[in-house]
Amino acid sequence: MTRPALTDVRPEILTRSPRGGRPPVTPSARGRRARGLVTVTLFLLPALVLFGLLVLAPIAVAMYTSVFKWNGLGGLPSDFIGLDNFTRAFGDEVFVGDLRRGLVLIVLSILIQLPLSLAIAMLLNQKMRGRAFYRLLFFAPYVLSEVITGVLFTMILSPDTGLANQILGAVGLDSLRSSWLAEPSTVMMSLFLVMTWKYFGFHMILYLAGRQGIPRELGEAAAIDGAGSWDQFRYVTLPLLGPTIRISVFLSVIGAIQLFDLVWVLTSGGPIHSSETMAVTMFQFGFKRTQIGYASAISVVMFGISLVFALAYQRFVLRRDTEGAITSMRGKR
Template sequence: MKGTSTVADGTPPAPPSPAPVSSRGRAGGRPASRRIREWFTAVAFTVPALVLFGLLVLAPIMYAAYVSFFDWGGFGSPEDFTGTGNYSRLLDDPVFLGDLWRGLLLVLFSVALQLPFALAMAVLLTQKLRGRAIYRMLFFAPYVLSEVITGVLFGMIFAPDVGLADKSFGAVGLDGLGGLWLADQDSVLATLFLVMTWKYFGFHMMLYLAGLQNIPAELHEAARIDGAGSWQRFRHITLPLLGPTVRISVFLSVIGAIQLFDLVWVTTAGGPDHASETMAVTLFQYGFKRFEVGYASALSIALFLISLVFALAYQRFVMRRDTEGALTNMRANR
């Protein structure tokens, strides 16, 4: 029969002292003071960025949206309220509708031609080639040049009769292939796309190179041992694992084509007869050449909405799996 234990002198033992109450809170077992310091640090670093974002991004967008409801020339304060008149004018403007069509063509050309070419060069430069580091540098170098320098350079190259392009064709007896590269409505958009490809494909090539280097070599070795050919390894191993990089590259290429301005303005200024004009060039023309700031603001809002809708839809339907995978990895690494 068990009884209460006693000490040597017969008195019962003292009850055990209660365990000390931890000062740690529920959020991860961190002290309250530490949580306060972390919140203060987060706010101290976040608020300045939010203020700058509001002043430099949100405020101009809101002001442009406000001005777009006025027939305003840019001087004084907007007073001639037109409601949705500027937006109705957009839908009837053949230049703006042509900008949409030309922008769509540039997007399709970029996705269907420029990006596959960049991917092919990236795959080639992952092979064991002599001097491949030099090739990488040479192909990436055009991206480092500014759009202004590129536009001036190719304006000289494609100058009629005296440019390097016409001189080169003439030297090999192909005079008929030369001509008005940037002055012909039928050829200016294709010529402009060649300039875009020369300028930007190196950037996408470097993206693909970075993605290719993250693919384990053991997978290709195992597939090679199993008898898979080069095309089979590329289709079933390289391309699926390179999917996130390809999706990012497509997104950047489409947004860049939609908002293209500098290169077009310096090379052709949108001519001849609007044949190479983009939405950004039209916006500049109306806002800073014709001083129709109200209509230019409506153009800017349209350009903003097109970019925003595409970005949200692309994020929702194309990059959703990549985002969910990144969040899963972050939770697993905590």
């Protein structure tokens, strides 16, 4: 029997490892991997440096100063008090009220603001005259800064010359006239009204983009099967909008937890703390009363609440969406 020539052997047999695993890594392959790692590191380094300086470093400083009694002056903090700032925060009626008011804003946003945005998005997805103009009109409030929005509604809700009270008086509803931002009974609903006007356009655009990503053929197939408009929305559109709705809820909750600028311009947390949020309380103690240690403790609590919510939401709500995205990315490699 003649011995087969080396050229008759398939290349993959020559490169196969003795144990049937992956082919051995050659020195040239190791060099390419090393160069690729260096290239990736160099491209990521500026972003990592900025992230460390602007995100990680402030978090670390806030955690450090939160265990001291410190006014921000006279060098580094030295009066260590442990967890007393956190105990003080959760024993303070104002801060506990901040948590309660934040929860109220979250619930109202999920139950009123987001469904309103979804309804308007579905309406503006239909063919109608001036559709582009209406989309621009509804999205325009989100483009305005929070300061401009706050000043605008401060004038609209003014008790004496405000447009809201003038309209109520013109239509014969003088009994409903109120000092909207100056009464504890109406200030939170007034604040939520301004929030809705400011942010519903952003969520509307999210829903509109998600709706346009749904193939039209699915609705047509459902219509052929006898589904009406409501059934098409309930059984076709709404389930396919699930990922967009979940992202919208996440952004709405995080925004409500960190709400500051609108409240500060409109009411500064008043009257008698009835519209105050955690961020406003933190600002009051940190920059008005120079109690940096206590303000840092409040900021750590805000960060902890946001972090726990984000991790839990991603784990239990966004898990299916993120797994689908990762699977799709792996399939394209």
